[in-house]
Every structure is written in C-alpha cells, then in structure tokens.
C-alpha cells in the first residue's frame with residue numbers, strides 16, 4: 020500500500036506541555052510538533068519561534084499569559100521554515116530578529132516553502148487564512164545579537180553556529196541559567212528534517228559549536244526538553260548520529276534510490292518510531308544526494324517537487 024504523502028494523514032491533535040524551565044523561562048513542547056518558548060526580561064518578553072499560523076500562536080500566547088502580562092518586545096525566529104515563522108503577526112512584537120541568511124532565504128524561497136510545508140503538514144496550519152503574508156525580520160545579525168534582560172537576569176545571546184539545518188539557523192542562549200533554545204539544530208527524540216541542510220557542516224563544526232556552550236537544559240526544535248548535561252549531550256549525540264549515519268550510507272550508495280534504501284535500513288531500528296521519520300526521509304536523502312554530488316545550496320522545495328521526490332523514493 021502506498022504511504023500517504025508526508026504528514027498529510029497525520030491529523031491527530033498532539034498534547035501540548037507548558038514547562039517552566041527556570042523563573043521566567045518557558046517552553047511549550049508538543050509530542051514532536053514544533054516547540055516554542057519565551058524568556059521574561061525585567062519589563063518585556065522575548066518569544067522564541069512563532070508557530071505556523073497566528074491562530075496557532077494565539078493559543079500558545081494564551082497559555083503564556085497565565086504566567087506574565089509583560090509586552091512582547093522581541094520575537095526571535097531560529098530559521099525561515101514556515102511552521103516556525105508564519106504565526107508572527109499574533110505576537111505584535113516590536114522587533115523580529117533572525118540571522119542575516121534567514122532574511123535572504125525568506126526573500127528567495129519563502130513563498131515556495133510556505134506552499135510546500137502546508138501540503139506536507141496541514142494539521143499545523145490552524146486556520147491558514149489567518150496568515151497575513153510572509154514574515155519579515157526587522158533586525159538581523161551575522162555572528163551574535165545580545166539582548167540585555169535587565170535587573171539581575173543577565174543577557175540573552177543569539178548566536179550563529181554555522182550552516183546546519185538551514186543556511187541561517189540561530190540558537191538562543193541564557194548564560195545565567197545555562198538554558199539553550201536550539202531550534203531545529205538539535206532534536207531530542209524526534210527525527211531530523213534535513214531537506215534544506217548542510218549535512219557535513221552540521222554533523223561536525225556546527226554541532227561542536229552548539230555543544231561548546233555547555234548547556235544544562237536544551238529545548239530542541241521538536242521533542243522533549245533535554246535536561247542535565249547528560250540529557251543535553253544525548254540530544255546532541257542523537258542529532259549527530261542521525262546525520263553521520265545518513266552521510267555514511269548515502270556516501271556508499273550508487274543511486275539516490277539506493278541511498279534512500281540504505282539510510283532507511285540503517286536509521287529505522289533506532290529512529291523509525293519517532294515523529295516525522297517517514298515523512299522526512301525522502302526529502303532528507305534527496306538533499307543529501309545533491310550535497311554529496313556538488314550541489315552547494317539546497318534546491319528550492321516546491322509542492323510539485325515534493326510530490327516527485329515522494330513518489331520516487333517513498334512509494
């Protein structure tokens with residue numbers, strides 16, 4: 020029997036869990052759906068990630084408002100993917116911050132990515148007509164961007180760690196609490212999406228850079244919050260292992276089809292039951308095959324190309 024396209028048949032609501040990681044530091048996880056967070060400053064809020072639509076974002080904000088009524092000054096977006104950014108208008112933030120490359124990627128491929136992700140994961144797009152258009156950052160940076168949280172709360176440091184899940188991922192780091200929001204650069208008990216990735220950089224220098232912060236709590240892009248040094252190390256190691264196995268298996272294959280079969284066989288025992296594993300793998304292998312054969316930047320995913328790759332590999 021043919022597998023349903025991507026996550027188009029995944030319509031079951033996920034349970035959301037609001038967690039207070041430290042005083043004034045919040046994470047909302049959702050059994051493998053995209054995670055979001057917020058950090059309280061002395062007299063404002065920094066929100067991390069925006070979900071796929073304003074309606075979805077407003078449900079998160081309603082839960083956050085049970086804890087704090089401070090105004091949202093910053094909305095930080097870890098990268099350009101639609102399910103992370105298109106809910107931005109609900110926040111009414113003064114400043115929307117991304118990496119420089121994320122702004123370029125939104126201009127280059129934001130429209131196509133929106134159509135692609137909507138078809139792949141329709142459940143995440145709650146009331147899609149509430150999206151007013153593409154989300155544009157109002158502040159960008161290349162290396163680091165520091166937000167003074169005021170009082171004795173310390174800084175929130177946004178940092179670029181190198182090419183990884185996309186060309187322009189950032190992490191948000193709270194040195195005083197040793198808490199990191201890692202976006203999709205790290206997944207904890209959730210499969211990786213690597214369809215726009217730079218596998219070789221990500222699996223080596225970029226994850227080394229992420230690990231070098233020495234976080235003691237880490238909120239990845241999807242999946243549970245990683246707690247303690249051992250939990251954080253395990254999440255980073257899982258992410259690296261997924262990439263390393265993909266590189267090894269696809270590197271030994273003679274065709275993209277064989278690369279898919281080899282990576283599927285090698286990854287399935289450990290990761291097959293994790294959220295979006297079957298959904299992601301054809302797109303992942305397609306991009307990795309390109310990367311291994313000299314295609315420097317990820318090709319743009321369109322709804323049409325998504326179907327072609329799916330039919331070629333996952334049928």
Ligand SMILES: [Zn+2]
Nearest residue numbers: 098100184203
């Ligand atoms: Zn992503």
